[in-house]
Amino acid sequence: MKNNEPSPLPSNESAVLHRSLKSLPHNVTSASGSYLTLDNGCKILDACGGAAVAVIGHGNAEVMHAAVAQMREYTTSAAERLAKCILEPLPSSTYFDHGLTKVYLVGSGSEANDAALKCAKQYWFEQGEPQRKVYVTREQAYHGGTIGAMSISAFVNRLVLEIEQVFERVGAKNTISFSGESVSGAALGSMLAPQGYWPAVRALCDKHGILLHLDEVMCGMGRTGTYFAFEQEGIKPDIVTIGKGLGGGFAPISAMIVNDKVLGALRRGTSSFNHGHTFQAHAMCCAIALQVQRIVKRQQLVERCAEMGDKLAKLLDEAFHGAKHVAERRGRGLFQSVEFMLDPRTKTPFSKDIEFGAKIQLATFDLGVAVYPGAGTVDGVVGDHVLVAPPYTVSDEELELTVKALRKAYNEVVWVLF
Numbered sequence: 088m089k090n091n092e093p094s095p096l097p098s099n100e101s102a103v104l105h106r107s108l109k110s111l112p113h114n115v116t117s118a119s120g121s122y123l124t125l126d127n128g129c130k131i132l133d134a135c136g137g138a139a140v141a142v143i144g145h146g147n148a149e150v151m152h153a154a155v156a157q158m159r160e161y162t163t164s165a166a167e168r169l170a171k172c173i174l175e176p177l178p179s180s181t182y183f184d185h186g187l188t189k190v191y192l193v194g195s196g197s198e199a200n201d202a203a204l205k206c207a208k209q210y211w212f213e214q215g216e217p218q219r220k221v222y223v224t225r226e227q228a229y230h231g232g233t234i235g236a237m238s239i240s241a242f243v244n245r246l247v248l249e250i251e252q253v254f255e256r257v258g259a260k261n262t263i264s265f266s267g268e269s270v271s272g273a274a275l276g277s278m279l280a281p282q283g284y285w286p287a288v289r290a291l292c293d294k295h296g297i298l299l300h301l302d303e304v305m306c307g308m309g310r311t312g313t314y315f316a317f318e319q320e321g322i323k324p325d326i327v328t329i330g331k332g333l334g335g336g337f338a339p340i341s342a343m344i345v346n347d348k349v350l351g352a353l354r355r356g357t358s359s360f361n362h363g364h365t366f367q368a369h370a371m372c373c374a375i376a377l378q379v380q381r382i383v384k385r386q387q388l389v390e391r392c393a394e395m396g397d398k399l400a401k402l403l404d405e406a407f408h409g410a411k412h413v414a415e416r417r418g419r420g421l422f423q424s425v426e427f428m429l430d431p432r433t434k435t436p437f438s439k440d441i442e443f444g445a446k447i448q449l450a451t452f453d454l455g456v457a458v459y460p461g462a463g464t465v466d467g468v469v470g471d472h473v474l475v476a477p478p479y480t481v482s483d484e485e486l487e488l489t490v491k492a493l494r495k496a497y498n499e500v501v502w503v504l505f
C-alpha cells in the first residue's frame with residue numbers, strides 16, 4: 088500500500104466520531120408515526136423522540152412535500168412565514184399577549200442560547216451600560232453544548248432569595264440577565280419550578296432591572312400542553328429560546344425570540360443585531376419547520392398534548408404506585424419523568440456507578456420502547472430518572488405499551504440488582 092492511500096477502516100469501525108468510542112448507536116432504516124425500524128428488523132416505539140424532538144411523529148408526507156417544494160421553488164420567504172406562525176398565539180391560548188415581537192432563527196438550541204446571551208449583552212450596551220458582564224443562571228441547568236451555552240449551564244441556587252443574594256453580591260448594575268428553563272428538561276427530567284417561583288423571579292428581575300431569559304429549547308413548542316411553557320407560569324419573559332420541537336426532528340432549527348423592550352433598545356441604538364451564522368434562517372429548515380408548526384396548529388396538537396399528557400401521568404402513577412424505588416412521577420403535558428432512588432423515604436439515591444436510570448432505559452429499549460435517561464441533583468441529592476416525551480400524535484394504545492414496558496423493565500432491573 089502506498090503512503091498517500093487512505094488506510095481502510097476495520098469493517099466494524101464507524102467513520103463518524105460518535106460520543107462513545109466504545110459502542111455504536113443503533114442504525115434506523117425507516118421511521119413512521121411513533122415507530123422506528125432498526126437495521127436488525129426490530130420495531131421500536133419511540134416514546135422520547137430523541138431528546139423530546141419529535142412532535143408530529145416520524146415520516147410525515149406533508150413535511151416531505153414542503154421540503155421538495157422548497158427545493159424546487161427556492162424562496163427565502165419561509166423564514167418570515169415561520170416567524171409569524173411562531174408569534175401567532177393558539178386560538179385556545181388564554182395568554183394572548185406574550186409580548187414577543189421578533190424571531191431570530193438559527194440551527195441548534197445552543198446557538199439560540201448563545202444568540203440570547205449576545206443579544207442581552209448588546210441590549211445593555213445600547214442602553215449605555217456596557218459594564219454589565221454577569222449572566223446569572225440556575226444550579227443544575229442545561230443550556231447546551233457550545234462554550235457560551237455551557238458557561239451558563241451551572242451556577243447559583245435556584246431559590247429566589249439566593250438569586251437576589253447573587254444579584255447583590257455581583258451587583259445588579261453588573262448583571263446582564265437571568266436564564267432558566269421554564270420546566271427543567273435534560274438535567275433534571277421535567278422538573279417544574281415550585282408554584283410562584285417564576286412570578287417571583289420576574290418581579291426580582293424587574294426590581295433590579297435585569298433581563299429574564301427563558302430557555303424553552305426542550306419544554307417549549309407545545310411539549311407541556313401550551314405553546315410556550317411560560318404561559319402556565321403567568322409571566323412574560325424578555326427573551327425566549329426554542330428548538331427541538333420547532334422542526335420536529337425533520338430539520339435542525341431553533342430560535343431566539345425577543346420582546347419589544349429588547350428590540351426597542353436595539354432599534355434606538357445601532358439598529359442592528361450584531362450576530363450571525365452562515366446557516367441562520369436556512370430556507371429549507373424554515374420551510375420544514377413551518378410545515379411542522381402548521382400541522383401542530385391545524386390538528387390542535389398542543390391541546391392534544393395536554394390531554395394525552397394527563398393520561399400518561401395517570402398511567403405512570405397507577406403503574407408505579409407503591410414501587411419501592413420510585414421517588415416521584417413529575418412533569419406537565421407529554422413531558423413526564425419517573426425518578427428512582429434506593430430509598431425514596433430517606434432520599435437516598437442509588438450510587439452513581441449503578442447507573443440505575445441508564446439500566447432502566449436499556450431494559451425498556453430491549454422491550455421495544457425508547458425512553459430518555461438522566462440523573463440530576465436536587466437539593467444535593469442525585470436522582471436517576473427516565474423521561475417519557477412521545478410525539479403529540481401518540482395513541483392511547485402506544486401510551487399504554489410505553490408504561491407497561493417501563494414498569495416491566497423496572498421489575499427486571501430491580502430483580503437483577505437486589
Ligand code: PLP
Pocket residue numbers: 138194195196197198200229230231232268272273302303304305306330331
Ligand atoms: N437548552 C436546553 C433546555 C436543552 O435541553 C438543550 C438540549 O438538550 C439545549 C439548550 C441545547 O440544544 P442543542 O443540543 O440543540 O444545541
